[in-house]
């Protein structure tokens with residue numbers, strides 16, 4: 001099967017609406033349950049543990065997984081046209097009971113509001129609780145943290161255990177906190193991880209109903225966040241939304257600051273100088 005022939009039959013269309021993108025901005029992940037064909041899941045499940053560049057570059061993996069219409073539709077929505085497709089991957093295969101990993105983020109959580117990279121977790125086998133599912137913390141990509149400190153955290157309110165069926169792909173913000181959960185059995189547990197990258201400047205070219213970008217709709221606070229952090233998260237979400245929609249107008253950027261008008265009132269200094277100069281003449 002030639003690559004050129006495969007690409008000809010692959011049409012990548014955005015699949016997310018404004019609402020979906022706003023959700024992703026807040027939560028930092030999308031779960032695409034059981035989308036990959038079982039024949040192909042079985043091939044991937046038996047690939048060796050560790051770096052999986054050879055697998056990632058096979059035309060079948062590119063077509064069946066990397067450019068699967070649902071997965072690439074999410075990527076196309078969030079990273080724009082002509083995004084970069086991974087040429088490498090890592091197979092996280094666990095075959096023996098173990099206590100599980102500590103919390104970590106592969107990317108730097110809270111380091112920026114732009115979406116330039118999406119990290120995917122592809123599960124070629126069913127993952128049950130006893131198998132040691134990946135655990136993720138929704139919204140944690142917004143948190144600037146001491147990365148050594150989070151390794152000492154235990155269970156966190158709102159964490160999600162990815163108990164998924166074979167063929168599931170989870171698309172995440174690179175900075176999301178995650179860990180492999182405790183494994184209680186000898187059933188192999190597979191997760192293949194890889195990243196897509198943005199090339200194009202941001203543009204609101206996912207599925208839209210009207211040209212005017214809607215105002216970011218507040219999402220619920222996270223179960224582990226108090227009032228101060230919820231405030232920061234809301235500001236960060238709006239910043240990401242405006243960046244994705246390419247809204248750089250200062251008036252729009254002011255909307256990112258939820259303080260009342262009496263605290264934000266200001267005017268350009270040259271207006272004041274002009275006023276005094278007029279008074280003098």
Ligand SMILES: O=C(O)CCC(=O)C(=O)O
Pocket residue numbers: 092106133134135178179180181191
């Ligand atoms: O396999 C998993 O569930 C998570 C593995 C992981 O994120 C890592 O080793 O960096």
